Structure formats: structure tokens, C-alpha cells
Amino acid sequence: xxxxxxxxxxxxxxxxxxxxxxxxxxxxxxxxxxxxxxxxxxxxxxxxxxxxxxxxxxxxxxxxxxxxxxxxxxxxxxxxxxxxxxxxxxxxxxxxxxxxxxxxxxxxxxxxxxxxxxxxxxxxxxxxxxxxxxxxxxxxxxxxxxxxxxxxxxxxxxxxxxxxxxxxxxxxxxxxxxxxxxxxxxxxxxxxxxxxxxxxxxxxxxxxxxxxxxxxxxxxxxxxxxxxxxxxxxxxxxxxxxxxxxxxxxxxxxxxxxxxxxxxxxxxxxxxxxxxxxxxxxxxxxxxxxxxxxxxxxxxxxxxxxxxxxxxxxxxxxxxxxxxxxxxxxxxxxxxxxxxxxxxxxxxxxxxxxxxxxxxxxxxxxxxxxxxxxxxxxxxxxxxxxxxxxxxxxxxxxxxxxxxxxxxxxxxxxxxxxxxxxxxxxxxxxxxxxxxxxxxxxxxxxxxxxxxxxxxxxxxxxxxxxxxxxxxxxxxxxxxx
Numbered sequence: 001x002x003x004x005x006x007x008x009x010x011x012x013x014x015x016x017x018x019x020x021x022x023x024x025x026x027x028x029x030x031x032x033x034x035x036x037x038x039x040x041x042x043x044x045x046x047x048x049x050x051x052x053x054x055x056x057x058x059x060x061x062x063x064x065x066x067x068x069x070x071x072x073x074x075x076x077x078x079x080x081x082x083x084x085x086x087x088x089x090x091x092x093x094x095x096x097x098x099x100x101x102x103x104x105x106x107x108x109x110x111x112x113x114x115x116x117x118x119x120x121x122x123x124x125x126x127x128x129x130x131x132x133x134x135x136x137x138x139x140x141x142x143x144x145x146x147x148x149x150x151x152x153x154x155x156x157x158x159x160x161x162x163x164x165x166x167x168x169x170x171x172x173x174x175x176x177x178x179x180x181x182x183x184x185x186x187x188x189x190x191x192x193x194x195x196x197x198x199x200x201x202x203x204x205x206x207x208x209x210x211x212x213x214x215x216x217x218x219x220x221x222x223x224x225x226x227x228x229x230x231x232x233x234x235x236x237x238x239x240x241x242x243x244x245x246x247x248x249x250x251x252x253x254x255x256x257x258x259x260x261x262x263x264x265x266x267x268x269x270x271x272x273x274x275x276x277x278x279x280x281x282x283x284x285x286x287x288x289x290x291x292x293x294x295x296x297x298x299x300x301x302x303x304x305x306x307x308x309x310x311x312x313x314x315x316x317x318x319x320x321x322x323x324x325x326x327x328x329x330x331x332x333x334x335x336x337x338x339x340x341x342x343x344x345x346x347x348x349x350x351x352x353x354x355x356x357x358x359x360x361x362x363x364x365x366x367x368x369x370x371x372x373x374x375x376x377x378x379x380x381x382x383x384x385x386x387x388x389x390x391x392x393x394x395x396x397x398x399x400x401x402x403x404x405x406x407x408x409x410x411x412x413x414x415x416x417x418x419x420x421x422x423x424x425x426x427x428x429x430x431x432x433x434x435x436x437x438x439x440x441x442x443x444x445x446x447x448x449x450x451x452x453x454x455x456x457x458x459x460x461x462x463x464x465x466x467x468x469x470x471x472x473x474x475x476x477x478x479x480x481x
Contacts (some may be wrong), residue, residue: 005033005224008068011040011080018258019210024078026261038064040339041083047253055083058090063315065094067453076102076224078217088125095132102223105133106216110141130169137174137216162190187237189229196230198237199464201283207247207257215240227450237451273444274437275457284463292474297417298410306473312366320376322348331386337439371472377467382458387443391455394440401433407454
């Protein structure tokens with residue numbers, strides 16, 4: 001597929017604009033597609049709930065579908081609210097006639113309250129429709145209805161249910177972790193190639209109305225635009241996280257308001273890739289600054305055994321980091337960039353030696369902790385392209401430099417970690433960080449859409465590993481180390 005993707009939404013309405021076809025059309029446009037819509041139901045609703053539903057005759061639904069497909073070449077179809085078995089039958093017959101290249105089904109079956117929205121016949125018909133879709137995007141309650149299993153309350157149980165749905169239908173399943181408890185908010189594609197998981201952090205907002213509609217439309221649009229399913233999920237998740245982070249500013253309604261579909265368009269004209277990913281990492285950066293290790297390091301109350309554990313792991317990390325910086329130097333397209341990454345690799349090795357000599361007394365290297373190994377494995381997996389590797393390396397520069405400006409301000413002569421705070425605030429490191437940001441932005445400007453999405457995902461995952469790396473010394477460091 002090439003050009004501007006032409007995407008049809010088949011769904012109900014939302015007069016407040018946050019869900020249904022209104023959300024679908026906004027999403028399609030925000031991600032570069034041309035949106036069309038066929039209405040299955042007219043819904044009188046607002047941010048506080050549904051008041052009434054009017055379902056047009058199935059003959060009118062069929063007329064709408066034929067009117068679009070008789071005239072327009074359709075690159076992708078997103079299917080949302082289908083009220084009964086007769087409506088589902090019309091849509092299935094039309095899909096069989098038209099055979100769109102991409103079909104994404106958001107199986108609207110369960111209300112936010114937990115009430116079932118469809119009768120038994122409609123539920124059976126929707127299960128059959130799953131087999132006609134390329135991608136199915138149920139929430140956890142809908143996944144339970146489709147599989148006959150209890151609603152999953154752990155990620156492992158949710159993955160098992162998604163595998164069962166894929167096995168029964170053949171469709172790729174987008175598993176969404178947003179309804180699970182906790183700060184983590186993973187998503188995963190479950191299909192014939194196994195599980196492709198993308199980690200995420202929950203955005204603190206009650207304004208999530210239309211999130212499921214929007215994510216399914218985003219996947220249809222990005223896939224129709226040429227992205228692979230994993231790349232589409234990486235880009236969709238990055239966009240949706242930003243839409244949630246900006247949702248509160250909309251001030252729409254008195255209940256659970258909508259997400260901000262056009263947050264990226266409202267960014268300043270000069271906004272760069274780095275500004276986008278830095279803004280998207282706001283919640284993770286706040287968690288880093290608030291974690292016990294960073295707070296204790298700043299005020300001097302950090303237990304020495306936790307600090308020593310951190311230094312030992314940081315030394316192991318920096319050894320691998322230096323190898324990856326050298327890899328970036330080998331991939332760099334210009335002599336200046338090659339020289340920058342080579343200098344950075346040398347600096348990382350020098351810092352590793354300094355840690356051993358000054359703080360660890362030259363002892364044998366520590367075994368890598370699980371978080372250290374997971375972080376460096378992620379970095380090694382990000383070497384497919386120069387841009388992706390640069391994006392993965394960037395948080396180690398940027399987050400440390402950002403923290404340094406605040407931690408250095410806490411220095412005083414009797415501070416137990418004064419020399420370490422001085423290292424955080426090193427002006428030379430701040431300038432190196434600024435250069436790394438400029439290099440990443442230059443790579444993003446020329447990157448294809450799919451690679452830019454992988455860059456954003458690599459940055460996000462590295463930022464999340466930075467948080468885990470800072471959390472680990474207090475959580476797992478044994479006393480007396």
C-alpha cells in the first residue's frame with residue numbers, strides 16, 4: 001500500500017466527539033489517513049453515560065456500505081459498535097464481497113459498568129466475525145466474553161486468553177493491559193509468531209473516553225499506511241500515550257472526558273522528535289525524580305549498601321553501554337557523528353574504571369542484576385538501524401543530565417555523596433547530551449515513518465528501564481553489600 005491510506009470506520013456515534021465514529025475520524029486524520037464513516041447506531045451519550053440508542057434499518061446500513069465501496073477504493077476498515085446479529089450479518093456479507101486489505105475489529109460487547117451490551121445471538125455472531133478480521137482489539141472484559149474465560153486479573157492470564165482467541169479465530173489479537181491494576185500498562189500482539197509485547201506506564205488521568213475506539217482506528221490507519229503490525233503498535237502506543245497525557249487540557253464534559261487526538265498537531269511548529277518523546281516520557285521522568293533512590297541520593301539519606309549496589313551495577317551497565325556507543329560510531333553517517341560516539345564510548349569506559357577504583361576499591365565485577373541485563377539486552381536489540389540505536393542510547397544521556405541540574409544543587413561539603421552529585425552536574429556531560437539530542441533529531445527527520453516509530457519506542461523503553469534501574473537499589477539491594 002502507498003499514498004494516503006483510505007480508512008472506513010463502521011461504528012456508532014458519540015455526539016460529544018470522544019468515541020465512536022467521531023473518535024475514529026479524528027484518529028485517522030491525526031495519523032495521516034483519509035477517514036470515512038458508516039453509521040451503525042445513533043447514540044445519545046455524553047461523558048457521563050449513554051441515554052438512548054437508535055438503530056437504523058439494516059437495509060440502510062447496507063446502502064451506506066455499498067455507497068462507499070462502489071465508489072472508493074478502501075485500504076482499511078475499522079469495525080466498532082454492532083448492535084445485533086442482523087447488523088453483524090450485513091457487515092460480514094459486505095466484507096466477503098469487498099474484501100478490504102485490512103480489517104480491524106474492536107468488539108464492543110461490555111459497558112464500562114460491566115454490563116453485557118449484546119444478547120447471546122449477537123455475541124455468537126461477533127465471535128464468528130472475529131475470524132473475518134486481521135486484528136481484533138478486545139479489552140479484558142470483552143476478551144473474557146469471546147473466550148468464555150473469567151476476566152483476567154493478571155497479565156499472564158490475559159496472555160493465555162489472547163492465545164486462546166487467536167487459536168479459535170486465526171486473527172491477530174491486540175491485548176491491552178490498561179484495565180489491569182498497577183503503574184505498568186503493557187500491550188501485546190498475540191498471533192502466529194508468538195507474543196510481541198510493548199511495555200508502557202499508566203497515564204494518570206480519568207479522561208480516557210474513546211481510548212479503545214481510537215487505538216483500533218490508529219492500528220488500521222498505520223497498517224494501511226505500510227507499517228508492520230509491531231511497528232504500527234509502537235507508533236499507535238506512542239501517539240495514544242501523548243493523547244492521554246494531554247487529555248485533561250481539553251476540559252470536555254463533567255465525567256470521563258475524551259483524549260486529545262490532535263495533541264501532536266498542537267505542538268509548536270518547531271517541535272522536534274526529541275521534544276515529542278521527552279514530553280511523552282513525562283510520567284516516567286516524574287517517577288524517577290520521586291523514587292526513593294533519587295530522593296535519598298539528593299538529601300544524603302540513601303543507605304550506603306544501596307548506593308554501593310547501584311555503583312556496581314552501573315559499572316556493569318557502562319561496560320555494555322560503551323560497546324553500544326562504539327557500534328553507533330561504526331553506523332554513524334558522518335565523521336563528526338562517528339567521532340562523537342567514539343569519544344562517548346571512551347568516556348563510558350573511563351567512568352567504569354573510576355567507579356571501580358574510587359568507590360568499589362577495584363574489586364571483581366558484580367554479576368549483572370536482572371534489571372541491568374534486561375536494559376542492556378534492550379539496547380543490543382535496538383541496533384537494527386542507526387536511528388533506532390541512537391534513540392535507545394539517548395535516555396542515558398538526557399535523563400542523567402536532567403537529574404544532574406537538580407542533584408548538583410543539593411551539594412554541600414558534608415554531603416555523603418558530594419563527589420557523585422558533582423559528576424551528575426558536569427557541564428561537559430550536559431553539552432554531550434545536547435549534541436546527542438541534535439543527532440537523534442537529525443536521524444528522525446530523515447527516517448521513514450516505521451523507523452521513526454521504532455525510534456520513539458526505543459526511547460520510551462530505555463526511559464522505563466532508567467526508572468527500573470533507579471528503583472532497583474532500594475528494592476533489591478541486600479543490606480551489608
